[in-house]
Amino acid sequence: MPAAEIGVIGLGVMGANLALNISDHGYEVAVYNRTVAKTRAFMAEAGALSEKIIACDTLEALVDAIRPPRPIILMIKAGDPVDQQIAALQPLLDRDDLLIDAGNANFRDTIRRFKALEDSGPTFLGMGVSGGEEGARHGPSIMVGGKRDSWQRIEDVLTAISAKYEGEPCAAWVGEDGAGHFVKTIHNGIEYADMQMIAEIYGIMRDGMQMEPAAMAGVFAAWNDGPLDSYLIEITADILQTQDDESGKPMVDMIVDAAGQKGTGRWSAIESLRIAAPAPAIEAAVGARSLSAMIDLRTKAEAVLGVPGQGEFDLGATTLDLLEKALLAGKVAAYAQGFSVMAAASKEYGWHLPLPVIARIWRAGCIIRSRFLDDIASAFTATPDVDNLLLTPEFAQIVTDTDRALRAVLAEAIRKGQPVPALASAVAYFDQLRRSRGTANLIQAQRDYFGAHGFVRTDAEGEAHGPWHSEE
Structure with missing residues (x-):
């Protein structure tokens, strides 16, 4: 008799950790990877958890190992590989089996797959998962799109393995078909903007204030005890204090300044333009990443145009306080724009996205978790029909309190030639x-x-x- 309660296909970093997370919570899980050697290596490293894991060398064996109706999570590369995997599985599955795409899929592909399988089976869900390697293993934030009754079939498993915020699971059904992957896409767009703004403040400290990474680490660590309290600020402090074992220099100084991207941030910017829901902070961050990759062009431009050198970035004794407030203002702009895009998409696609719920499931596990997501959830709960987060009393007050600081920082940055595209987009957004x-x-x-x-x-x-x- 089949023993597994759920299956996982794809044993890369995310899939392997998700499978371990599931088994760690007491569920029997069957696993399969196209490369059998990877399955063997996974089982060898699973330790005591291997007793609750069934390793399968074929798709047929995987299907046979799971008790019907079978829920199967696909954690494989987005795009054609997902379609190929679905095609290979379809003849083996029953109509009431459940395929769950947990990769970083384009939500339009998820809508297409959902419609294609709706009448012929198996059932399909699109599941956004945030938290990276650590989150997948110990508790990610999970955003599910598809039929509500399909979500309910696996709700117990997903809420068990998700991150918890004060005991509340960071996993939820957010709407039909592509809603889950869309919400994950916007999460990543906000993430792009947040990271870019942090990098811009780092650039001011490094190039305008001649601060060493260790000193910057102390500043970011102190900021993490205040209103900027968030995962990205926390890890920035950790990164800046880390030394490279080989050179003995700060690790951050040994890294080529060309940022990668896998598409989700770009998709969020494209979709914001498509549905006329402006998200200039996300657009600026995507553009900055693309320009960062053009190292040869930037090197030539520096030789021809020169680097503006107008002296030290100095706003007096309160410089660091002003930088903190400017970064807070930028972060608020990014979140407000992201939630505005989700509200517009909710109407466009008939999803009825639960914005307070989304804010709550982002409070732990995900990359953009931060102190004020609880405030965002409360704001949308109190005023569910508000047109923009910035119109709520709490966030209007933050904009008011940080306005002068943001303008002072931007004015000084422009005078001193410090590139601040995302932060500059924030003040332009507020003013318009x-x-x-x-x-x-x-x-x-x-x-x-x-x-x-x-x-x-x-x-x-x-x-x-x-x-x-x-x-x-």
């Missing part, structure tokens, strides 16, 4: 958002002038045109 009369009237006039696109008058309804080409 809170101005009831902007400058789009001129843009509409230009569009009408060259393309007869029309505009709406301030004193009348309906479409109007200007007298741009009237005869004398």
